[in-house]
Amino acid sequence: MSNSQPDNQPEVLRFGQALNRALGDAMRADDKVFLMGEDIALAGGPFGVTRKLLDEFGENRVRDYPIAEASMVNLAVGAALGGYKPVVEIMFMDFCTLAMDALVNQAAKAHFMFGEQGPVPLVLRTPHGGGLNAGPQHSQCLEAWFAHIPGLIVVCPSNAADAYGLLRAAINDPNPVVFVENKRLYSAKSDFPADPQPIEIGKARTARAGNDLTIVTYGNTVHLAEQVAKERAEQEIDIEIIDLRSLQPWDESAVLTSLSKTHRLIVLHEATEAFGIGAEIAARMADIGFDELDAPIIRLGAPFMPVPYSVALEAEFGPNADQLNAAIDRLLL
Amino acid sequence: MPASKRSAPTRLLLDLYRTMLRIRRVEERLSALFADGTIPGFIHLSIGQESVPAAITHHLTNSDTVAITHRGHGQALAKGINLDAFLAEMMGRASGICQGRGGSMHIADSSVGMLGANGIVAGGIPIAVGSALAHQLDGEGNIAVPYFGDGAIAEGVFHESLNIASLWNLPCLFVCENNGWGEFSKTDDQFAGNLKKLAATYNMDYQFIDALDVVKLSNLAGRMVKAVRKTSRPAILECKVTRHHGHYEGDPQKYRPEEELNQLGDQDPVSAAYDKLINGGVTAGELTELDQQIQAEIDASVAQAIAADHPQFEQATAGVYA
CATH class of the missing domain: 3.40.50.920 (Rossmann fold)
Structure with missing residues (x-):
C-alpha cells in the first residue's frame, strides 16, 4: 500500500471537464476568445462541456446560437477577421455538412486567397463517433473530409490531458482548427497534470x-x-x-x-x-x-x-x- | 462657374460622379484587358451599377467593413482599394493585393475595411454579419455592409443572416444591388417573396430606391448608415440597378430580351450624373479633364501591373497556413 498523501496523487479528470477547463482558462487569458453554439450557454452544452461558463463570462462571450450552423460558422469567420477568437460548437459532427461552405470555402481559404492579409483564428469543436445508438445522422466520423482541405487544421485527442493541451493550442493557433471530440470519451477519466500547458499541434x-x-x-x-x-x-x-x-x-x-x-x-x-x-x-x-x-x-x-x-x-x-x-x-x- | 462657388449639392454630385466614373473607366479597361487575354479566368463587371458603392461608401470610414460580391470591382474601388494592387491582382501578379492568389472574385483589402470578394453567391453576407458582431463587441460605433445581388436572396445563409442580425441587434446595413438577373435567370423566377416583406418579418427597416439618381441614393444611404450606427439595428437597402454587360465578360446574353438591351443607355447612373452636372453649371471641359485624369491614373496602373513580376510558386505554397 502506498502511503503517499492525496496531494501527491495526480488529479483525475473527465475528458469533458478538461475541455471545460481549457475553455475557461483560454477565456481568462484572452478576452478576445468567445464561444458560440447551440444550447451551449444557458443549458451548458448537450454534453456539458460549456457548463457554468455563462455564469463567469456572461452572455457576450458565451452565446447561444439559433439552430443555423451555416451562418454560425460564417459569423465566426467574420469575427475572426475582426480580431476575435471565436470557438464554435457544432452539436454533432454530422451537422458540419450545413457549415461546409463556411469551413471549406471561407475559413480555409481566406488567409491564402487574400494574400495573407489576416489569419482566421477560429476553432470549431464537434463530437464524432458512434456507440450511443444515435443512428446514421448523429454518429459519423467525418474528420478525413477536413484533413483533405488545405488551410484547415484537424486534431482529435484521446484523453483529458491532451484534450486540454490541444484545445488551448487550437485557440492560440492563428489558423482555423477543427477540434474533434469522441463523444464516448466525454465521461472517461484520466490523469491530469497539475500545471497543464498547450500541446504542440502536429506532434504524436x-x-x-x-x-x-x-x-x-x-x-x-x-x-x-x-x-x-x-x-x-x-x-x-x-x-x-x-x-x-x-x-x-x-x-x-x-x-x-x-x-x-x-x-x-x-x-x-x-x-x-x-x-x-x-x-x-x-x-x-x-x-x-x-x-x-x-x-x-x-x-x-x-x-x-x-x-x-x-x-x-x-x-x-x-x-x-x-x-x-x-x-x-x-x-x- | 468657378469651383469654389459651387453649391453643396453640386459638390456632392461631383464627388460621387468622380467615384462612379473611375469605376466605369477601370471596368471598361478590365473588359478590354480580358478580351485581349491580359486578364485570365473570368470576370464579372458592374457597369451600370456604379452608383450604389459610390453612394454607400460616401458615408463609411475605413473602420467600417464591407463584404463584396463576385460583381464587386466597384464596391472595392469605392471602399478605397489601392488601384495598382487591384490591377496587379487582376493580372495575377506578385504585387497584386492578394499576391496573385485570388483574382477578380477574391480581392480584399483589410487596410480599408474591405473584408473580401466572394466567389460563392451570398458567401460574404454572413461573414459581414460576423464582422458586425466584432464591431458590436468593440463598441466603437463601426458598422458592416454586406453587398449582395438579387441572386443571393434565395440562398439559405442570407435568411439566417437577417435572423441573427436582428436577433442580436448587429450594426449591419444589408445592401442589395437588384439588377433583375441572377446570373442568367430572372429574379422573379428565383425568389417567391420580396425583400420588403422579409425585412418586416425580421423586424428591420427597409428602403427601396432606383439607383439611377446617385444623389438621392446617397442621401438615403446616409440616413440609413447613420441610423444603423446609432441604433445598432440592422436594415435592408434595396437598390434597383441595371447590369449593362453579361453575367461574365463574353456572355452573349441570349437569354435577355432585345428590348431591354436596347434601353441600357437610358439606365446609366454615370451619364445621368454627367447631364445633371452640366445642367448645374459644371463645364464639359472640366468633366473631360476629370476623365483624362482618371484615364491617366489607370494607364499608369495598368502599365505597372503588366510590368510586375509573376508570383513564385514556393511563396504561394508557404502561404496556405498563417
Missing part, C-alpha cells in the same frame, strides 16, 4: 512503447488499441501505439520512426476505412517507409455503410477487439 504521442508491431490511431480507438495490446502482451507480443492527436498536420516522422523499429503497421480508426485517414498514412508509409516494411500495411476502420442504430447492429459495426486481433495475427503469425 507514444501511448505505449513496443517492438513487434505499430498501431497508429487517434481518439477513442487509442483505448481499444491499449486494451488489445495489454492482452497480447501476455502472449509476449509487444505492441507500440502511436496516438496521432493531430490529423492535419499529422506526425509523419513519429510514425516512420516507429515503423523503422517494429517493421509492421496497422492504422486503426473509428471512421470509415475507405478513403480515410488510414489510407493517407498507409500510402505515405508504403512510399517513404517501403524499405522498413516486413509485411503489408493493414487499415482497420468502419465498414462502408452508414452507422446503424440497433444495438445488435452497432455492436458489430466496429472496429472492435476481434478485428484488431485478427489484423495483428495476420501480421505476426
Whole structure:
C-alpha cells in the first residue's frame, strides 16, 4: 500500500471537464476568445462541456446560437477577421455538412486567397463517433473530409490531458482548427497534470512503447488499441501505439520512426476505412517507409455503410477487439 | 462657374460622379484587358451599377467593413482599394493585393475595411454579419455592409443572416444591388417573396430606391448608415440597378430580351450624373479633364501591373497556413 498523501496523487479528470477547463482558462487569458453554439450557454452544452461558463463570462462571450450552423460558422469567420477568437460548437459532427461552405470555402481559404492579409483564428469543436445508438445522422466520423482541405487544421485527442493541451493550442493557433471530440470519451477519466500547458499541434504521442508491431490511431480507438495490446502482451507480443492527436498536420516522422523499429503497421480508426485517414498514412508509409516494411500495411476502420442504430447492429459495426486481433495475427503469425 | 462657388449639392454630385466614373473607366479597361487575354479566368463587371458603392461608401470610414460580391470591382474601388494592387491582382501578379492568389472574385483589402470578394453567391453576407458582431463587441460605433445581388436572396445563409442580425441587434446595413438577373435567370423566377416583406418579418427597416439618381441614393444611404450606427439595428437597402454587360465578360446574353438591351443607355447612373452636372453649371471641359485624369491614373496602373513580376510558386505554397 502506498502511503503517499492525496496531494501527491495526480488529479483525475473527465475528458469533458478538461475541455471545460481549457475553455475557461483560454477565456481568462484572452478576452478576445468567445464561444458560440447551440444550447451551449444557458443549458451548458448537450454534453456539458460549456457548463457554468455563462455564469463567469456572461452572455457576450458565451452565446447561444439559433439552430443555423451555416451562418454560425460564417459569423465566426467574420469575427475572426475582426480580431476575435471565436470557438464554435457544432452539436454533432454530422451537422458540419450545413457549415461546409463556411469551413471549406471561407475559413480555409481566406488567409491564402487574400494574400495573407489576416489569419482566421477560429476553432470549431464537434463530437464524432458512434456507440450511443444515435443512428446514421448523429454518429459519423467525418474528420478525413477536413484533413483533405488545405488551410484547415484537424486534431482529435484521446484523453483529458491532451484534450486540454490541444484545445488551448487550437485557440492560440492563428489558423482555423477543427477540434474533434469522441463523444464516448466525454465521461472517461484520466490523469491530469497539475500545471497543464498547450500541446504542440502536429506532434504524436507514444501511448505505449513496443517492438513487434505499430498501431497508429487517434481518439477513442487509442483505448481499444491499449486494451488489445495489454492482452497480447501476455502472449509476449509487444505492441507500440502511436496516438496521432493531430490529423492535419499529422506526425509523419513519429510514425516512420516507429515503423523503422517494429517493421509492421496497422492504422486503426473509428471512421470509415475507405478513403480515410488510414489510407493517407498507409500510402505515405508504403512510399517513404517501403524499405522498413516486413509485411503489408493493414487499415482497420468502419465498414462502408452508414452507422446503424440497433444495438445488435452497432455492436458489430466496429472496429472492435476481434478485428484488431485478427489484423495483428495476420501480421505476426 | 468657378469651383469654389459651387453649391453643396453640386459638390456632392461631383464627388460621387468622380467615384462612379473611375469605376466605369477601370471596368471598361478590365473588359478590354480580358478580351485581349491580359486578364485570365473570368470576370464579372458592374457597369451600370456604379452608383450604389459610390453612394454607400460616401458615408463609411475605413473602420467600417464591407463584404463584396463576385460583381464587386466597384464596391472595392469605392471602399478605397489601392488601384495598382487591384490591377496587379487582376493580372495575377506578385504585387497584386492578394499576391496573385485570388483574382477578380477574391480581392480584399483589410487596410480599408474591405473584408473580401466572394466567389460563392451570398458567401460574404454572413461573414459581414460576423464582422458586425466584432464591431458590436468593440463598441466603437463601426458598422458592416454586406453587398449582395438579387441572386443571393434565395440562398439559405442570407435568411439566417437577417435572423441573427436582428436577433442580436448587429450594426449591419444589408445592401442589395437588384439588377433583375441572377446570373442568367430572372429574379422573379428565383425568389417567391420580396425583400420588403422579409425585412418586416425580421423586424428591420427597409428602403427601396432606383439607383439611377446617385444623389438621392446617397442621401438615403446616409440616413440609413447613420441610423444603423446609432441604433445598432440592422436594415435592408434595396437598390434597383441595371447590369449593362453579361453575367461574365463574353456572355452573349441570349437569354435577355432585345428590348431591354436596347434601353441600357437610358439606365446609366454615370451619364445621368454627367447631364445633371452640366445642367448645374459644371463645364464639359472640366468633366473631360476629370476623365483624362482618371484615364491617366489607370494607364499608369495598368502599365505597372503588366510590368510586375509573376508570383513564385514556393511563396504561394508557404502561404496556405498563417
